[in-house]
Amino acid sequence: MIEVESLTKRYGSTLAVDDLSFTVAPGTVTGFLGPNGAGKSTTLRALLGLVHPTSGRTAVLGVPYAGLAGVAHRVGAVLETFDAHPGRSGRNHLRVLATAAGIATSRVDELLELVELTGAARRRAKGYSLGMRQRLGLAAALLGDPEVLVLDEPANGLDPQGIRWLRDLLRSLAAEGRTVLLSSHVLAEIAQTVDEVVIIHRGRLVRQATMAEVEAMAAGEARVRTPEPARLAEALACSGLLSHAIGDGALGVVAPPERVGEVAAANGIVLHELTTERATLEEVFLSLTDSGAGEGSGE
Amino acid sequence: MTALVAAELLKFRTTRTAIGVLLAALGLVAVATAGTIGTAEENALGTSQLTQDTVSSALFATLVAFIVGILSVTVEWRHGTVTRTFLVTPRRGRVLVAKEIWMAIFSAGLAVLGLVLVLVIAVPWLELRDTSLVLDRDAASLAGRTVLAAMLWGTLGVGVGAVVQSQTPALVGAILWILLAEVLIGALLGLVDLEGVADYLPGRALSAFDGTIEDEGLSRAAAGAVGLGWVVGLGALGWLRMSRQDVT
Numbered sequence: 441m442i443e444v445e446s447l448t449k450r451y452g453s454t455l456a457v458d459d460l461s462f463t464v465a466p467g468t469v470t471g472f473l474g475p476n477g478a479g480k481s482t483t484l485r486a487l488l489g490l491v492h493p494t495s496g497r498t499a500v501l502g503v504p505y506a507g508l509a510g511v512a513h514r515v516g517a518v519l520e521t522f523d524a525h526p527g528r529s530g531r532n533h534l535r536v537l538a539t540a541a542g543i544a545t546s547r548v549d550e551l552l553e554l555v556e557l558t559g560a561a562r563r564r565a566k567g568y569s570l571g572m573r574q575r576l577g578l579a580a581a582l583l584g585d586p587e588v589l590v591l592d593e594p595a596n597g598l599d600p601q602g603i604r605w606l607r608d609l610l611r612s613l614a615a616e617g618r619t620v621l622l623s624s625h626v627l628a629e630i631a632q633t634v635d636e637v638v639i640i641h642r643g644r645l646v647r648q649a650t651m652a653e654v655e656a657m658a659a660g661e662a663r664v665r666t667p668e669p670a671r672l673a674e675a676l677a678c679s680g681l682l683s684h685a686i687g688d689g690a691l692g693v694v695a696p697p698e699r700v701g702e703v704a705a706a707n708g709i710v711l712h713e714l715t716t717e718r719a720t721l722e723e724v725f726l727s728l729t730d731s732g733a734g735e736g737s738g739e
Numbered sequence: 740m741t742a743l744v745a746a747e748l749l750k751f752r753t754t755r756t757a758i759g760v761l762l763a764a765l766g767l768v769a770v771a772t773a774g775t776i777g778t779a780e781e782n783a784l785g786t787s788q789l790t791q792d793t794v795s796s797a798l799f800a801t802l803v804a805f806i807v808g809i810l811s812v813t814v815e816w817r818h819g820t821v822t823r824t825f826l827v828t829p830r831r832g833r834v835l836v837a838k839e840i841w842m843a844i845f846s847a848g849l850a851v852l853g854l855v856l857v858l859v860i861a862v863p864w865l866e867l868r869d870t871s872l873v874l875d876r877d878a879a880s881l882a883g884r885t886v887l888a889a890m891l892w893g894t895l896g897v898g899v900g901a902v903v904q905s906q907t908p909a910l911v912g913a914i915l916w917i918l919l920a921e922v923l924i925g926a927l928l929g930l931v932d933l934e935g936v937a938d939y940l941p942g943r944a945l946s947a948f949d950g951t952i953e954d955e956g957l958s959r960a961a962a963g964a965v966g967l968g969w970v971v972g973l974g975a976l977g978w979l980r981m982s983r984q985d986v987t
Binding site (some may be wrong): 447482485488489490491492506511512517519521522523524525526527528529532535536537539540541580643710 | 829
């Protein structure tokens with residue numbers, strides 16, 4: 441369980457996070473979305489005890505991050521910045537973390553295998569590609585087999601296979617009852633991975649919704665084309681459905697296409713086209729963030 | 740805490756800095772030892788003074804310990820590893836204490852290594868000149884103070900690193916402070932008959948403790964206590980800074 445309650449973070453005159461509240465339930469993968477500068481990274485860093493809130497509180501598994509005992513076994517995190525010493529090998533980077541957390545070195549090798557870095561494990565980290573750095577970060581996050589995972593833009597630098605691998609991994613972790621929160625500025629990138637989304641803009645909560653609700657927002661009006669548009673419009677109106685002309689003899693109807701087809705059939709009206717005009721997930725995301733504009737910005 | 744200290748040891752061992760530091764320390768000690776014995780006059784051979792001067796060569800290890808102490812903290816900020824360090828150990832004070840303990844152990848070890856190197860160079864060399872070191876109580880005392888001084892300098896470096904955090908300013912600033920600022924402050928205080936106050940500055944106190952400077956100021960024990968006070972004070976300041984700052 442992750443809780444963010446009335447979180448506000450101000451850097452001088454810049455309001456990075458503004459009275460933000462949301463919760464993330466166990467057993468789910470939740471997307472934390474917002475455009476660049478929305479305050480996602482600041483929120484995650486506050487959650488992980490790296491940034492001190494100006495006001496409000498955050499908790500992981502019921503307590504502030506700094507109060508967690510055996511933190512590596514409770515929470516794993518990947519942040520956007522690369523946090524390995526460039527002169528240290530990937531394996532030694534993980535060994536240092538494992539030693540500090542009291543975790544056996546055998547777990548390091550196990551994770552290197554999991555993130556497919558065994559071949560590069562003894563190379564110095566400064567030679568790693570962006571994708572390899574992300575995989576190393578994920579291995580560091582998973583060292584303690586944690587109950588909660590917090591990932592800041594984890595798909596950055598991963599190739600399509602890597603993204604699919606990450607998606608399967610996160611889904612399987614959530615299926616085991618773990619809590620996963622991952623940030624992104626692209627909804628489409630994580631749409632297939634997450635169960636819920638928390639959308640923020642300019643440090644404020646815009647919407648917390650399930651993916652099913654977001655999908656429903658994307659469902660637009662039906663487009664129907666007929667040689668008798670006036671008659672169809674009248675029949676639809678009699679059935680309580682609003683329509684409007686959209687040119688080329690077509691009508692736009694705010695209703696599922698099945699319902700439009702039923703009305704047309706009942707009135708013996710010939711249809712030449714019946715489709716749904718869907719908004720893309722990104723259009724939904726953009727419309728939500730555009731309408732959720734508030735004061736302040738920051739990341 | 741043992742795990743955190745072990746992690747600090749592993750951090751040190753797993754970069755090339757370790758080899759560079761050891762070579763630098765041993766090189767400085769070797770050159771100083773060779774310079775001391777090589778330039779010794781015939782009438783100085785076999786004297787307690789030459790032994791003191793030779794054993795003092797190991798004090799170069801304290802300088803290296805000071806620099807490593809600073810680096811042990813500043814490198815975390817320079818490469819951003821501090822983020823992961825604080826994620827694994829969110830109680831930041833524990834990180835600082837672990838670094839202090841590690842530096843005390845490392846510095847003591849470095850000083851012992853320096854002393855052994857002094858013996859390895861000096862004993863056979865002096866035998867060739869038909870003489871030997873005078874390994875008496877004074878020599879043993881100097882060796883002991885060298886180890887303690889290294890521990891104080893190393894842990895002082897951790898405090899400096901925790902307060903300043905930025906690597907280049909910390910290193911350059913610390914060296915300028917010890918070599919220049921303290922001398923100037925001493926001179927200025929001398930103008931108003933307060934020169935004795937300068938004995939309480941960190942560099943002067945630790946140098947008086949390890950015998951690098953000899954004057955009529957603080958006794959060795961008092962100088963050591965003042966040095967320890969600086970270690971604790973700077974460590975506390977560093978802890979205050981680290982615990983309140985945002986890691987972005």
